[in-house]
Amino acid sequence: MKQTDRKRLDAAYKKLRRLKTTFLGYPCDAEFNYEPLYRFLSFPINNVGDPFEQSNYQLQTKSFEREVLRFFSKLFHIKDYWGYITNGGTEGNLYGLYAAREQFPKARVFFSEHTHYSIKKNVHLLGMKYTSVKAQKNGEIDYADFEKKVSKQKQAIVVANIGSTLTGAIDNSSKLHRILKKHGVERYIHADAALYGMVLPFISDILFDFRVPIKSIVVSGHKFMGSPIPCGVVLTRKSVANTLQNYIEYVGAHDTTLSGSRDAFTPLIMWYRIKCIGIRGFRKQVAYSCDLAQYLVKKLRRMGWKDVHSSYITVSFKRPSERVVKKWELAVQGDIAHAICLPHDTKKQLDLFIKELEEECNEAP
Numbered sequence: 156m157k158q159t160d161r162k163r164l165d166a167a168y169k170k171l172r173r174l175k176t177t178f179l180g181y182p183c184d185a186e187f188n189y190e191p192l193y194r195f196l197s198f199p200i201n202n203v204g205d206p207f208e209q210s211n212y213q214l215q216t217k218s219f220e221r222e223v224l225r226f227f228s229k230l231f232h233i234k235d236y237w238g239y240i241t242n243g244g245t246e247g248n249l250y251g252l253y254a255a256r257e258q259f260p261k262a263r264v265f266f267s268e269h270t271h272y273s274i275k276k277n278v279h280l281l282g283m284k285y286t287s288v289k290a291q292k293n294g295e296i297d298y299a300d301f302e303k304k305v306s307k308q309k310q311a312i313v314v315a316n317i318g319s320t321l322t323g324a325i326d327n328s329s330k331l332h333r334i335l336k337k338h339g340v341e342r343y344i345h346a347d348a349a350l351y352g353m354v355l356p357f358i359s360d361i362l363f364d365f366r367v368p369i370k371s372i373v374v375s376g377h378k379f380m381g382s383p384i385p386c387g388v389v390l391t392r393k394s395v396a397n398t399l400q401n402y403i404e405y406v407g408a409h410d411t412t413l414s415g416s417r418d419a420f421t422p423l424i425m426w427y428r429i430k431c432i433g434i435r436g437f438r439k440q441v442a443y444s445c446d447l448a449q450y451l452v453k454k455l456r457r458m459g460w461k462d463v464h465s466s467y468i469t470v471s472f473k474r475p476s477e478r479v480v481k482k483w484e485l486a487v488q489g490d491i492a493h494a495i496c497l498p499h500d501t502k503k504q505l506d507l508f509i510k511e512l513e514e515e516c517n518e519a520p
């Protein structure tokens with residue numbers, strides 16, 4: 156490699172190291188060390204095919220993948236499950252909607268206007284029709300609008316937000332289910348728990364998982380858990396997945412996943428994180444992050460910043476200047492910005508952020 160190319164890598168590394176210190180708006184934990192796994196990068200590993208089948212491709216990590224799935228099956232209270240490790244929340248949502256469409260090919264998809272953009276994209280890819288439902292002020296679905304729109308349907312596919320992207324709002328899946336049942340609507344509820352799937356089980360009694368009649372759920376691996384490579388998990392009831400398989404002789408396994416070749420390194424990452432931190436560790440991390448969020452809320456309110464709201468680790472507030480948005484990598488939509496408090500954040504860092512907002516207030520004419 157030329158000296159100039161080496162320098163380019165060094166410069167990119169330094170830039171990323173600097174940016175990590177002001178990474179406040181996106182829900183990805185940045186505090187991890189996967190060095191013991193580096194040696195696995197010297198193999199062309201690939202988890203092609205169903206995670207519960209061996210396949211002809213033997214350079215794989217499916218036993219680790221299955222352990223990760225088992226961890227989430229316990230977390231989400233399901234015994235009879237199927238699932239796989241995806242490359243993130245979007246793929247998991249695509250799988251959930253695909254499974255739903257196979258069950259109810261003509262059904263419309265209902266979701267609130269605060270739903271992540273991956274749902275609309277996936278609905279479009281699958282050639283499905285959808286109805287957008289109003290959201291309440293906190294971002295939670297408006298149940299009256301939902302009932303009005305869904306009550307005349309024979310069948311419906313519903314996406315419940317378990318931690319909406321902007322405000323961390325939680326749709327009540329039991330309530331959605333009750334409304335559908337009341338009107339005799341056949342149903343498939345998919346839970347998008349990309350971020351809060353790794354938050355709620357450790358801090359609340361909210362029933363959002365398979366204890367209510369959802370059919371599939373998605374959680375991201377690179378968000379709260381932390382991973383340098385995007386990843387996630389989709390879990391479904393086994394009865395749902397059983398209808399979606401196709402045996403492929405060439406790979407020696409059923410073709411049950413959306414991607415053919417699949418990442419075999421992220422299962423190691425997720426497995427390693429689970430082993431290193433464990434349930435007690437995750438509980439501590441969630442409590443720490445929620446405390447930080449409350450600290451930020453207090454500071455913002457004390458300085459009179461407008462529109463401050465919080466949900467667990469998500470703090471939304473009036474959008475600051477573009478300079479602050481850019482520097483702190485805040486996620487924004489319209490007049491609202493949000494910060495997500497995660498295990499890598501500290502009070503010291505939040506104090507610096509607040510100081511910059513204060514300076515901005517003082518500079519304003």
Ligand SMILES: Cc1ncc(COP(=O)(O)O)c(C=O)c1O
Pocket residue numbers: 242243244245246248271273318319320347348349350375385387
């Ligand atoms: C609620 C929700 N669902 C799905 C996604 C998509 O996840 P990914 O970016 O991993 O595809 C996100 C990402 O921020 C999200 O917030």
